[in-house]
Amino acid sequence: MKHSPVLLKNAAIISQNQTAEKKSILIQDNRISQILSENEIIDISSEQVFDLQDAELYAGFIDIHNHGAIGIDVNNANADDLHKASKFLAAKGVTAWLPTLVPDTDENYAKTIKAIDQLMQTQDGREPAARVLGVHYEGPFVSEKMCGALRTQFFKSFKTGDEVENLPKLKNGIHLTTLAPEVENGIELIKELRKQDWIVSIGHTKADFQTLENAFNAGAKHLTHFFNAMTGLHHREIGVVGWGLAKKEVTFDIIADGVHVHPQMLKFAFDYKTSENLILISDSVSPTGLGDGDFEIWGEKISVAGGKTQNERGSIAGSVITMLDAFKMFQSLGVSPSEISKMASLNPARLLGREQTHGSIKVGKRADLVAIDEKGNIKLVLIGGEKI
Ligand SMILES: [Zn+2]
The missing domain is CATH 2.30.40.10 (Urease, subunit C, domain 1)
Structure with a gap:
């Protein structure tokens, strides 16, 4: 247009x-x-x-991990719902995002992928809103022992190529998936997904050092919501956290709400890995933007109180922040605007292979821009x- x-x-x-x-x-x-x-x-x-x-003036924020907002849950959304969420996100400075699916029935997967397809094909003609660039499948190939708020009954194991073939795909768009490399045949799975041009991120995992190395060599070079739903650092067992910190070439994203990860731990991760290797995500869920209260998501009741979510199993069930809050969190930690911009815009664009068109302010790039005043x-x- x-x-x-x-x-x-x-x-x-x-x-x-x-x-x-x-x-x-x-x-x-x-x-x-x-x-x-x-x-x-x-x-x-x-x-x-x-x-x-x-x-x-910043390049627009890109949220690669977002389950919805203002009452809209990606797993249950049609194209119009997704567009409504996109409008809400745009008002918070997000100019592109990946609707993020939690493990679900095959039918629901198919329905949501169709909705995302529909929105992607029509978003040019709709009211301007954050652009959907593709999909993020969080699971289904993840560890039951590190399930967090995900529903284990929909987890899959990978035995042949079939399970991957059966995951519904977009006609046109980015496919990112979070998986645990220790699932059965996990390394083969990563290779298969990479062949199909999927971006593979390691998460919801308790993989050991060698499995993580193998995953990296198979093409999984990023980690999902660092510190959360993975094994921590121990001096006799390096853990996923230890590997993610020690392995120079690995990048990771992090939920910068101050709840999933303590603000000082955010600062530590930033100091240690630098802004080159970090991506800010919201991991927001449908009650985002609705304030405190009781809600239902993914078949469970969750309560939101003081910016913290909790499901009936006692797990944190995603965040209720937007990328703007993540931005402000890092601002409050004394991180410079240009470094925050890398983590909120350029690095996600790079992970998604969209650095040529997105993620910074340069001649020729898309005019996805956010102006923020001194307040x-x-x-x-x-x-x-x-x-x-
Ligand atoms: Zn999530």
């Missing part, structure tokens, strides 16, 4: 390798077409001009140059 050009004036651009620089940005055909210094004047009469009054409020969100 073609749109008239948009000009953003007085933007303090947050880029990955320097502090804020005051510039203007010209957007044409959904993309950043020029980055202009402060006093350059361009002569386009039809432009829509937004004066950002020195607000910080931390969102001033403007553009999705492909369109204002929400």
Whole structure:
């Protein structure tokens, strides 16, 4: 779709390798077409001009682990529901996301994949909202011993190629899955998924050191919600956490709500692994945006109190934060805007193979942008140059 050009004036651009620089940005055909210094004047009469009054301008956040919000649960959503969730997320600075499925019946898997397909095919024509880029299957090939809030009755084991063939796939889009490499034939499973171009992330696991090494060599180079649903660090048993910290080339994502992981542990992970290797996620669930109360998700009652979720089994059942809260959490830990931007936008784009078009503010990239004022409020969100 073609749109008239948009000009953003007085933007303090947050880029990955320097502090804020005051510039203007010209957007044409959904993309950043020029980055202009402060006093350059361009002569386009039809432009829509937004004066950002020195607000910080970030590449839009990309949430690769999100189960829904405002009462919408990805596992039970149709295309319109997903679009509603996308609009809510966009208002919080998220410009792209992966709806994330928990283990479910084959029928429900198929239904949801169809809904995601439908939304992906129609999102160009809909009101601007965070773009769905694909799907994240959290499970079903995960460890019962590290199930967290996932329902073990829907876990699968991998014996032949069939189980993978039977996982419904999108017509067009990114497939990411979280799996435990120690499941039966887990390493073969990783190889098979990599052959089909899936991104494989290790999680809900208690794999030992050698299995993790084998998984890495088979193509699983990322870890899901680091520290949560995995074995911890011990000096005689390195654990998944120990491996994730020690293995330089491994990246991981982390739920930055201050509940799943203590804020000082977030800071430790950041200090140790650096912003190059961390991705912020929300792992939000459907009650996000609805405040405290009792809700039902995934066939269980969960209560939300003071920003903390709990199911009847006593497990934390996802978060009720958005990427904006994750952003603010790292801000409160004293992390610089450019480093937060890497973790919230560039690194997820890189993991998803979308670095050419997403994740930073550069000429030629999609105009998925978020302006945040000095009070931390969102001033403007553009999705492909369109204002929400
Ligand atoms: Zn999750």
